[in-house]
Amino acid sequence: MKKNITKPKQKRLSIFSVLFLFGILLFFNSCDDEPIDELNKKINIALRSGNEITENERNEFIEYINENSLDLPQIIDSNNEINQEELTNLILSVANKRRNNTEPKIFSPNNNSENEDKNTIVSVFIENSGSMDGYVQGTTEFEAALSDLLVQLQYKYNKEKNNNQNLNINFINTKIYPSKVDEVNNFVETLEPSKAPYKVGNRSVSKLNEILEIILDSTKQNEISILTSDCIYSLDKGKDTEGALEFQKSLTKGAFLEKSKEFDFSTIVLKMNSKFDGYYYDKDNNKTRLSKKERPYYFWIIGKHNLIETFQKEINLKQLKGFENSYYLSNSQENNQPFFTVLKETNKIGNYKPTDRKAKDLKSINEIEYENGNLQFSIAIDLNNIPVDKTYLTNSESYIVPDGFIIKSIEEVDRNKIEDRDFVTVEKTTATHIITIATSNKFTLQDLKLELSNKIPAWVEESNSIDDRDVENELDKTFGLLYLVQGVSEAYTTQNPNNKSYFNINIEIKK
CATH class of the missing domain: 3.40.50 (Rossmann fold)
Structure with a gap:
């Protein structure tokens, strides 16, 4: 009887040990996946700005891979160097999982840049x-x-x-x-x-x-x-x-x-x-x-x-x-679409709600409520790759908005000027500026179309003379x-x- 009682106990202990060891392996394997998950997040954030990976962004990925090379063997070649082709394939893989899965523009060091x-x-x-x-x-x-x-x-x-x-x-x-x-x-x-x-x-x-x-x-x-x-x-x-x-x-x-x-x-x-x-x-x-x-x-x-x-x-x-x-x-x-999202709290006057509450980036609002006849909200936007002076970017006259809207301010991202709830969102993006827009109930409610005009900057006219005989x-x-x-x-x-x-x-x- 003792043998009949003892053997089952040993068997149960053995099964428990196997399950315990299997759980530990799964735990460590999940830990090993963390760097690749973090790299995917970095790629996803970068793609939000114009569906493009710039040279600087790719260099950031390379730096992260070098810091976590032991956990990212799939991107490291036999010479312990980053496999640029595999990195490009990973970027394409992340891009394909996005809603707008059009092929992104990707900077590659192999595009004859050195020969160029x-x-x-x-x-x-x-x-x-x-x-x-x-x-x-x-x-x-x-x-x-x-x-x-x-x-x-x-x-x-x-x-x-x-x-x-x-x-x-x-x-x-x-x-x-x-x-x-x-x-x-x-x-x-x-x-x-x-x-x-x-x-x-x-x-x-x-x-x-x-x-x-x-x-x-x-x-x-x-x-x-x-x-x-x-x-x-x-x-x-x-x-x-x-x-x-x-x-x-x-x-x-x-x-x-x-x-x-x-x-x-x-x-x-x-x-x-x-x-x-x-x-x-x-x-x-x-x-x-x-x-x-x-x-x-x-x-x-x-x-x-x-x-x-x-x-x-x-x-x-x-x-x-x-x-x-x-x-x-x-x-x-290229009229690239920069990353942008409406902020929920910053510089807010009146009230509004996201049309799609599951969307990561807020591009549509509804249930509008005016406050004393006014509605105001801010947009976080990435203006980093626009080839103009900072003064042009922060000049409201450089932009075109529909009748009824006015641009209240354009400022570089500053934590002290962004509500805490919004900053949690902004710091995970490539946004460089905050644009604050206002309208009132005197105007017909309509979509906001915001455009940065490509025109001769004001400094050119301010620097112009048509009679220089009194040059001093x-x-x-x-x-x-x-x-x-x-x-x-x-x-x-x-x-x-x-x-x-x-x-x-x-x-x-x-x-």
């Missing part, structure tokens, strides 16, 4: 006409910015030491004069109005449209061209100023349209500021002596879209000495600048008439 960098030639053109002498007299911000830019270009585009084949530095007036540069660091120190290499060519003549045509004609598909100039139109004496400026504008427009027949390209215009010590020549070619006065000048950066996109990421333009503003022009800006009272302005930029902008609009906005989003508002 090696093959990209950067040509810098320094206008050296007499009107530019004041920027290179003594030590100036112009020289500091140019030096910094050249050093960055050498580091990025000349991978091999003492190999300047991918970086060409030229002077330009009536034609191009290449400068033999052995050491970029020392080049700027040699710039003086009375000395070589600066003193070369016909420096008494400066026709901006001819300079632009020469540069555009010389720019090839594997090349980025950078012009630095005061960008002042030269007019014939005795002609009507406005009519002459309109004529110059049409020449600029024609030059850019002609180049677009070869290939699509983008243009960045930077407004810079520097001390100027020399003679200023006005529209009648009369000169005024300016002694160490602050004056604007410009960098124009021209090249194929993908080259300019890489250039913007690699070269820190906004930290150049004297940088003020920029304007990005292109005929192929408008030192911060450039004669004819608005006409110049309008000519380029109209060329891009002609190529792509539908490219009128950087993005537009829609929020359904129901009763």
